[in-house]
Amino acid sequence: MQSYTIGQAARLLGVSPDTARRWADAGRVATHRDEGGRRLIEGRDLAAFAIEVASGGVGEDDSAHTSARNAFPGIVTAVRIGDVAAQVEIQAGPHRLVSLLTREAVEELGLEVGMRATARVKSTNVHIDRT
Numbered sequence: 001m002q003s004y005t006i007g008q009a010a011r012l013l014g015v016s017p018d019t020a021r022r023w024a025d026a027g028r029v030a031t032h033r034d035e036g037g038r039r040l041i042e043g044r045d046l047a048a049f050a051i052e053v054a055s056g057g058v059g060e061d062d063s064a065h066t067s068a069r070n071a072f073p074g075i076v077t078a079v080r081i082g083d084v085a086a087q088v089e090i091q092a093g094p095h096r097l098v099s100l101l102t103r104e105a106v107e108e109l110g111l112e113v114g115m116r117a118t119a120r121v122k123s124t125n126v127h128i129d130r131t
Contacts, residue, residue, distance in 0.1 A: 002115050003040040006031075012046065012075045012116065013053055014093020023049075043114020047077045050091035070121040072097055073131060076113050081106060088128055090119045099126040 004012065009029075010020035024031045024039060029049040031039040041049075074092030086106040090097045097119040109130045111117060118129045 002043040003032075003034075004043065004046055004116075006039055006041070008116075009041050009046055012073065012092075013050055043075070045114075047075050047091070047114045050075050051077050051096075054091055054094050054096055072119040072121070074117065074119065076111055076115050076117050079106060079111055079113060088117075090117055090128070092119060097121075097126060099128050101128065 006020050006024060007017045010017040013020060023029055024041070029041055030045050031041050034040055072090065072092035072095055074090040074095070074097070076088060077091045077096075078087070078089040080087040081103050084103055086101055086103045088099050088101065088106060088111055090099075099119060105128075109117075109128065111128065111130065116131045118131045120127045120129060
């Protein structure tokens with residue numbers, strides 16, 4: 001499973017590294033240290049926390065979050081796979097994006113909860129890029 005540094009988690013959550021660090025210090029999200037002493041957050045823990053933050057409206061400010069070129073980098077919070085189709089949810093800061101795509105596409109990208117991904121929006125279509 002992929003792990004994220006405090007800085008990477010902050011970018012995915014749409015907050016400053018100081019805010020992410022304070023949340024970790026307060027025990028809001030579990031961390032562990034790597035061999036180099038860096039604090040890391042497991043992908044699944046970060047995915048669950050991203051949902052909590054978004055549903056609670058917790059953030060640094062109330063300003064609108066926008067994305068250049070309609071790209072929403074975030075973390076995969078859910079993958080539901082059927083026989084032919086799949087549904088992927090991404091939490092990108094305060095934004096929850098849901099995309100319906102083929103099962104084959106999800107398998108080729110190797111998408112799973114806790115990994116980074118970018119949702120690209122074009123008109124009514126959402127394309128998922130593994131990042």
